[in-house]
Amino acid sequence: MTAPPATTPQPLKPIRGPSALGGDWRRFVSLTWTLAVTDFRLKFFGSVLGYFWQLMKPLMLFGVLYVVFTEFVRLGGGVRDYPAVLLMGIVIYQFYAEATSGSVGSVLARENLVRKIHFPRLVIPLAVVLTTYLNFILNFAAVFVFLLVQGVELRWTWLEILPLIALLGALCTGIAMALSALFVRYRDVQPIWDVALPIAFYGTPILYPIETIPSEKLQQVLMCNPLAAIVQQARHALIDPGAASAAEAIGGAPRLLIPFGILVAVCVGGYLIFDRSAPHIAEDL
């Protein structure tokens, strides 16, 4: 009877229902990381060449587009380092496409976890984005090698890629949060997004360098797309300082507030959507 309890009594804390964030942040980080790394490893499991195939995906697309648009249609003619510009654009777009489309069904795919344990629900879309990030880092390493082989100079401006990747990640996270939460209630988010993704590809100066668009006005409108601004700035910083920076392409640095504002709105909006549906995701599934 005198045996002390196994643990010293702790003060009572209210148990709240499920939420987007909430709870211990270390658990949040550890869960996100664990899910992301496990997924990343599983992706390559069972295939002999593993990572090689992951890299082949953008490279094949690049190869086809390169041949078509330099040999058949001379779109890239006269553009300095067109192959490098094309490859980098494809790798960035690939990240965007994988992170967002991967997140759509993610909550449903994790149904087992959602219904059986308590954890911050935001972990799920974040883990998807993080897994894609891990792929992206490896792919981008390949881009760097390609750039050096192509004879692109190593410059300090290369460091700009870090904030650009951060912005890209934020954009994808915002979209991922919105899509994964909406999909739980509206199953046609999936086909809608499948249609929307190619539009984003052609709406971004990847295939065609921005300067090939005759109308300057149209160039500036295109640049309002945060993805376009990021791709353009990456080209300017990494490959060709002679190419227009995002600020120049949109017609002045202050105007960059438009794509930036859109990016912030997507993030905040995505979070709000997710936060609203998080408490009852387990019941709605």
Added chain:
Amino acid sequence: MTPPAPNAPAVVVDGVHKTFAMPKEKVHTLKERALHPLRRTGYEVLRALQDVSFTVEQGEFFGIVGRNGSGKSTLLKCLAGIYGIDSGAISASGRMSTFIELGVGFNPDLAARENAMLNAIMLGLTRSEAEQRYERILDFSELHEFEDLKIKNYSSGMLVRLAFSVMIQVDADILLIDEVLAVGDAAFQQKCYDEFNRLRDEQRTILFVTHDMGSVERFCHRALLLERGEVVTLDHPARVAQEYFRLNFDQAESDGGRPVEEGRRGDGSAEVIEGWFEDEHGERAETLVQHRPCSYCARVRFHVDVTDPKLGAIFEDTEHRPVWTTTSVWHDEHTGQFAADEEIVLRIAFENALAPGRYWVHTGVSRRGAGEDTMDRRDRVASMIVTGLRGHGGVVDIPHDLRIERTGAPHAAAREPA
């Protein structure tokens, strides 16, 4: 059983309500929304929990019982924070871990180690804690030789062992456990029971959802009975079990008295809890020596007040042949008055005259009077093995005398030499 020491509350549930809105016609797509903007989707409101309040003390093993659909699993999910609650409040002290299903987060394409890590992290350990405990997890699961095998190649029993081993290494202050006990082979099940006893002895706070009254009485200090989302009883396990049987009994009456389970009949107003054999020293034994005194005992509990019930037993051999029967009626019809919740032991002492072999015993309790009014009858409650040298080929070795007597008849005289 009472909780080991009066303590501060570990879990406080105060007036919790939970309803589920179940759409009658599920609108799934934007297109449907767009085409039928005016169609109102009707909701059926399911009251899963209504004004549920209770307090669990530190170190208490607390049972939550109820029939299917009574809301016990919903309650557990609310406690775990998986479902939000509509009104009321739940609070808890210390780290809480939920075991609604074994092996949450298991991935078939990974080996034991990765899965144990994944599962442990899901259940609330940090990665380094999980790494430290991995050896112990493996030891408990006895899966050393299969460590590197992908778990998709595991048998279901092995999976369960791995999952349970992870679970018990997650030493949260408060454990929420949904019926995950009845798993694995007999030896592993015993290990699990031992583990539950250990947790109880360590004064962990455990909330345990089940509809197995046996484990409730075995482990729990107190239990809560839910029915249609409302608290019916909060009491000692024995009383809760009685109430639970009463609820089921009401149900069984409308079922027209079908057998409750295989080899069991009766209206549930009494319960043959267990049966066993004792040797001449009064020790429980399964193997008994021929021609020594021994007894068969059965523990019976009444769930209603009853006067002069009949109790009896039938012993049969492995070929289902009844060998011997006895009933209280032959000894004294007036067995006495028993109150609801009273527990008795029926003891049949006898000289073991059975032939060597295995025997089973059925035990029954019925109301007094003509005809069958069975309260509970359980087939094959216990078995014994009789060892000995006599009686082979028969079913009993009736105490007897065997002699050869000379008659002194003329033959003998005839043989004498002339």
